[in-house]
Amino acid sequence: MPINKQLLKAQKYLRTGYYAKAIEILNTHLKVNTEDLSALMLRGEAFLRGEQFESALTDYAKIVEKDSKNILALNNFSIALIRCNKYTEAKEIIAYVHELDPNNFPAYINSGNIHQALGEYEEAIKSAMKAIQQDPKSSLAYVNLGSALGGIRLFQEAKQAFLMANFYDPKNIYIKINLAQIEEKLGNIKEAKLMYEEILPLKYLTPLESNLVKYYLSYIYLALGQLKQGWDFYEYGFSPLLPLKSMRSNRIFNEPKWNGNIDENKTILIWREQGLGDEIFFSTCLSDLHDFNLNIILECDARLVSIFKRTYPNFHVRAELFDTEFKSLHNDFDFQIAIGSLAKYFRKDISDFHKYKTQWTVDPIRRANIKDRLQLYKNKILIGICWRSGKLSIERNLNYTALSDWGPLLSNPDYQFVNLLHGDCENEIAEVERQLGIQILRWPDIDLKNDLETVLALVSELDCVTSVGTAVSTIAAVAGTPTLLLVQRSWDLLGQQNSYPWFESVIPFVVDSNEHVGTNISKLPDFIKKRID
Secondary structure, eight states: OOHHHHHHHHHHHHHTTOHHHHHHHHHHHHHHOTTOHHHHHHHHHHHHHTTOHHHHHHHHHHHHHHOTTOHHHHHHHHHHHHHTTOHHHHHHHHHHHHHHOTTOHHHHHHHHHHHHHTTOHHHHHHHHHHHHHHOTTOHHHHHHHHHHHHHTTOHHHHHHHHHHHHHHOTTOHHHHHHHHHHHHHTTOHHHHHHHHHHHTTOTTOOHHHHHHHHHHHHHHHHHTTOHHHHHHHHGGGGOTTSOTTTSSOOOBOSSOBOOOOTTOOSEEEEEOOSOHHHHHHHGGGHHHHHTSOOEEEEEEOGGGHHHHHHHOTTSEEEEOOBOTTSBBSOOOOSEEEEGGGHHHHHOSSGGGGGSSOOOOOOOHHHHHHHHHHHGGGTTSEEEEEEOOOSOOOHHHHTTOOOGGGGHHHHTOTTEEEEEOOOSSOHHHHHHHHHHHTOOEEOOTTOOTTTOHHHHHHHHHTSSEEEEESSHHHHHHHHTTOOEEEEEEOOGGGTTOSSOOTTOTTEEEEEEOTTSOGGGGGGGHHHHHHHHTO
16 A cells, blocks of 8 residues: 555544554554654644553654654644643743744643643633634634633633633534533533533534533433433443543453343452542442352452451452553453442432441551550540642632631530641641640651551541541541531532431531532531530
8 A cells, every 4th residue: 555545544544533543554654664754743643632642742752853843743742741741841842832933823722721730720811812812713712711711710701711612613512511511610500411411412423422421411410319310321431532530440441341230150340440539439339249149359449458358358359450551460350340330230229328338347456556546535525637638729729628717616625636637737737736726636657648547447436527528538437437528519419418328427518519618617516516525
C-alpha cells in the first residue's frame, strides 16, 4: 500500500474515533519513515485523543525539536504537557507561541486551560476573553469562559457563557452537558435531569456520547432516589469519553463481568475503584455476599487488606495489582466486577440497605493500645474531629471547614477532642489550642493516612465522630461509632432527607448544594448533649 494511502487511512480512523487503529497504522509507517513529521503529527493527535498523553508528549517533543516554529505542534505539545500535569513547561511553550504569533487563538485557549488547572480562575477568565476577542463566535472560547466562571462559583454568569457557546454550536453535546451540570450546581436538580434526558433522543448523538450522558444522568437519578435506573446508568462510568478524573476506573479485563448470579461456582474477582471513601461505602455490599458459597477474590486498597481479611474471612483478600496498561497481573479468576457495581444487584431499593449490618472487626492489640492512650480522658465525652481534607480548592471549600469554625463545640469542658485529620494541620491545631485554651489529642507515632488499622481502632474507642465528607467519616461509620456528618446534598444520600442509607451510625447534617457545610456546626452541641452525653 502506498505511503500516502496509509496516512489517509490513519486520518480516516482518527476522524471516526478509532484512535488505536490509527496509531497501529502510523506505528508501522514510522518504523520505516522515522523522520516523517506529518505522520508524527497524526500519531501525536491520535495519542492525545486517545488520552495517551505521555506518548503524545514524546511525539510532539520530537516535532518541535526539528521544527521549532511549528505553531500547531507547539499548541498540541502544550496540551500534552497540561494533561501530564506539567503546567510550568506548558506555560513556557504558550509564551513562546505568543512570541511567534501574539494573536494565536489556540494559544489563548490552552493558556486558559493551564490557568484553570492551576486554580488561577481570574487569569483563565482573561485568557477566555482574549480568545473571544480573537474569535467572537467561538463556542470553545465561551466554554472556557463558562468553566472559569464556574471555578469561582459564578454559576449564573457561567450559565450565560455556556448558553452563548450553545448558540454558536447548537449540536455540541459537551456544551449541553455543561449546561446541565451548571443547573446541578445551582441546585436545580430536576431541571438538570430534564436537560440530560433531552440529550439522549438526539439523532446525531453517537453511542459513546449517549453512554457519557447516561453516566452523568445516573447521579441525578440516584440523588432523586430512583435507584434502579441510577445504578443501571452508573455502569456507563467506564466510558472512554469520560475525562480520566471522572472515570470510575480505567482498569482493563479480558474476563467477563459478573452478572450478580449467586449460584455461580466460578471464581469472581471484586476489585476496588475510585477513592478510599467510595471503596468503603460500596464495601457494605460485601456483607450480602459473604455467607453465600461463592469463590470470591477481593482486591482492595493495600491499607485495607488486613481489615478485610479479618472482617470477611470467607474471601481471599489481596491488594490491587495491575500493570502499566491497567491490566490485572493475576489470571486466577473467571469473572470480575467493580465494587461499585455490586449496588446494582444488592441495593435496588432503600430497604436493601438494612438487610445486613456491616461493622468492621477491630484488631484487639491496636484497640488495647488506644484504650491505654485514652484512659486519662474517660471522664469526658471523647469526640473525633475531621474538619477538612488535605486538598483544598474553591469548589471544595464549601464542603470543608476551618478548625476555628468549631470553636463553640471545641471549648466545651465536658468534651475531649481527638484529631482525625492527616496531613499538614499541626499549626492550625496549635493556634486553636492557644486561642481556646484547650488540648486536642494527637500522637506523632500514629499515621492517620496509611495506618488504617490504628485509625479504625481509634474511632471505635470514641463516643462519636464529627466530620465533613472525607474517608474518615466512612471509617468511623463502619466501626459503628456515631458519626455526625456535615455534607452538602449529594447523590450518595439517595434521595433520603434525614438519614444516610449506607450506614445506620451516620447522622447527616445536610445543606443544599450551594451552601457551606459549616452552617450546621451550630446544631452539633445540642445534638451531642441530647444523643451522646
